[in-house]
Amino acid sequence: MAGVDGWLHAVDLDSGAQVGHGPDTPVVTASIFKVPLLVELARQADAGVLDWAEQVTVTDADRVFGPTGVSAFLDDATLSLRDLALLMIALSDNTAADLLLARVGADRVNAMLDGFGFTGTRVVSGAAGLFQSTVEDVGRAWPVVDPEEVARLRVLDPAQTNRSTPRECTGLLELIWTDRAASPERSAWMRTVLGRQVWPHRLASGFPYDDVGVSGKTGTLPTVRNEIGVVEYPDGGRYAVAVFTRAHSTAYNQPRADAVIGTAARMAVDHLRG
């Protein structure tokens, strides 16, 4: 009904019980690459490699295509690295992400992923690189709705772009939720930042309850709709869920395709709680 193919992995953070549907399938992460970037930023702050309170001035030259945060600003703005990280996660601010990626280094993010054994997860490009690739493929970054053009996009091929698997994504979230991704203090900060994400239409739509918490990060490209996150129940149950979808239609607005991410996540969590 939703007109999508999907891959999913969900794990109970306390019992370790898990459920999946193609959980080891390589998938395009789209903006979900911002989560491993967040983790490496926190780790470098822990190690003293950088000062997360350092002020950065964002100018027009830094600006990357995007509808939110400093990407949409008209004037220069000065803010700290950790506040840029907040915009990167809460609003999926592309400019903030690319500034942080330049500071942290994609190779360092991948080394961190290797260290945790997440070898199926790679960050090969920032947001600007994804747009550049799209422009090279079809002559423009947006909009791309012609099915033949969509079929040519390298950013939709896991082998050629930022990628992961549903299981590795829940694994990364589990590290964040158990204070193992970075220091307890900065792991808690990452949880807070992921909890500030504004989008209610995907993962959170499956849990429309005041007393259920949903933290997460979305990822979107033509036909790609993803979200990974942690669902926290009033009785203390915590579940990391990763849902990746590809829509059959190339239309940008498909509320049902967004909502099915929440529905699938709810079914997975319901299964884990049973």
Place this chain on the structure above:
Amino acid sequence: MDLVRHLRYFVVVAEELHFGNAAIRLGMAQPPLSQRIKRLETELGTRLFDRSARQVRLTEAGRLLLGEAREIVARVDRLKELARTGEGTVLKVGVPPDLAAAVIAELVAAFREDNPEVRLAPVELWTAEQVAALADGTIDAGLVRHPITAAGLGFGPALVQVPGVLLAEQDPLARFREVHLADLAGRDLLMPPEDGLLAETLAECRRRGFVPAQLHHGVGLGLVLAGAAVSFGAPAQVPGLAWRPLLGSPLAWRVSTAWRAETPMIAQFAAAAVRTLKGRAGMSDEGSAPARRVSGRPGFLS
């Protein structure tokens, strides 16, 4: 002589005023009946009947003694009845009509274990009816639902029942292993006629996103079976119905024993009730309810 038995003959003859009819009623022949009445007259030293011509009439003394004789016979009958049933030590208690039959049976058995000589007589009454019955002495103790407003009553410790939801098997929500109150939005709700409990439950439902389209009072599950309403309650295995826990355990129904004047026997009933309700009805001690958490999304003024 057996004075009571003779008094019984006297009463019957006095009612019939005909020895033949009285003998039939007593299942005996007339001559021995006449003889026994004569023996009674000798024993009491006075004539009880005036047997003139064709009529039998009570003498003045007979009329005087009849009331007393009746009283004695009735009291002896009652004495025997009491001895037979253990009456005289009956404890009448009110129980909610929707309490499971097995729980009531268990409660009676648990009480009898400690008090074999006392008979526990349960009466099915809703809380408001129990309050009135306690006040006028119709029942000695009760099992009531809270919150309750009733001056002058004493209460045992509150026990908490965490109800789930009963749905028709074909309800789409039955697919899930647990149901959130908000999922029930738009459905009709069937509730037992318990005013305090009802108000408290409806307030919690509203806070959590469930405003029943219509409220039905009762305990018959026909409406639920028909898919026309949902109901809350203890886990139940009813053909055609699905029971599911409520996500986050949002409802806590409180039950306690109640009395007007506590006696040792009522205290024992209260103890047996607590034991039974914890053991058989899945209730637990009232603890501090976990604080309700409200997640940050979708955010304030966003």
